[in-house]
Amino acid sequence: MRLARAEDLPAIKKVHQRALGPGRYALTAYRVREGTPPISDFCQVAECGKHLLAAVRFTPASIGGQHGALLLGPIAVDPDHLNRGLGRALIDAGIAKARERGAQLILLVGDSSYYGRLGFSPVPPGQIKFPGPVNPARILAMELVAGALTRLTGELRASESLG
């Protein structure tokens, strides 16, 4: 596991194509990230030799105008390398970096059956507003600072940094 670099972008795109397919751009989470740099200080990749096998993006975001959140996603693991712990390892590495840099909350839209095991819990419906339709049951978060989820409420917007 290591931090992503600008030169990883072509290989990250390939993993996205293979793992997520063309429908990915329609997801509301993509709308939040639109216009932000594709690689932040928190993005991670997993490699084997020179081959990039998996990647996760984290985008700094504000909620209700308050900074300190990171939006996790997309995460993609090459279909030939699933179920080997790469997804979990990428997320754990991102969380460690987020803690180190003082992030308060990690937010994502995804399956609670997968992310629940990694420590994410459902966000109370209506608390965080996305710029488009999202299934409220799929909005999940992990507090890195106790009480962050109670403090951060309102509209979700990408921001340049953790603030």
Ligand SMILES: CC(C)(COP(=O)(O)OP(=O)(O)OC[C@H]1O[C@@H](n2cnc3c(N)ncnc32)[C@H](O)[C@@H]1OP(=O)(O)O)[C@@H](O)C(=O)NCCC(=O)NCCS
């Ligand atoms: C979701 C994903 C990142 C998981 O990566 P991975 O490296 O295979 O996952 P891990 O090895 O950390 O964990 C594997 C476990 O998670 C389970 N799992 C994988 N996807 C799951 C899902 N959507 N819901 C519930 N469980 C899931 C596996 O069955 C396996 O369970 P086991 O440990 O009981 O055998 C990967 O399947 C992927 O890239 N999927 C396509 C892209 C995608 O859906 N991304 C998320 C939306 S942005």
